[in-house]
Amino acid sequence: MILDKYGRPENSAHFRFGEKEPYTIEENTSTGTTFVCYDNSTNRVVKRIRETTVGTVTTTIVELGYGTWANRATLTYQPINSDLSV
Numbered sequence: 001m002i003l004d005k006y007g008r009p010e011n012s013a014h015f016r017f018g019e020k021e022p023y024t025i026e027e028n029t030s031t032g033t034t035f036v037c038y039d040n041s042t043n044r045v046v047k048r049i050r051e052t053t054v055g056t057v058t059t060t061i062v063e064l065g066y067g068t069w070a071n072r073a074t075l076t077y078q079p080i081n082s083d084l085s086v
Contacts, residue, residue, distance in 0.1 A: 003084040005064055006038045007045035010083070024069065035072045045084060046072045 002010040006020045020038045027034045036047040043066065050061045065075030066086045078084070 001086050003045055003066065003086060005045060005047065005080060005084075007041075007066075026072075037069060037072075043067055043086075044069065046075060047080065048072070048075075048077050 004010075004016045008015050022036045023039050024037050025034065026036075032051040032053075034049040034051075036049070037044050046065045046067065046069065048063045048065060050063075052059050062080040063077035064080055064082070064084055065072070065077040066084050067075045
C-alpha cells in the first residue's frame with residue numbers, strides 16, 4: 001500500500017490533497033529531534049524533524065516513517081517528498 005505524508009492511502013480521494021493538523025508533537029531539545037503524527041491509529045505515519053547546528057548554520061532534515069508511536073525512535077525513515085510503501 002502507498003501512503004502520503006499524512007497516512008492517507010493512494011486510493012483515497014484525499015491522497016496528497018490538503019493538510020492535516022498534527023495530533024501529537026514530541027520535541028527532544030537535547031537531541032534536536034521532533035516527532036509529529038497526525039492521528040492515533042496503532043500504525044501511523046510519523047514525521048521526524050532533525051536539526052543540527054554547526055557554528056552559525058542550522059540544517060533541518062524532514063523524513064517520514066511508518067509504525068507505532070511507541071517505536072518512533074527506531075522506525076525506518078525516508079525523505080519527506082517520497083510516498084511511503086507499507
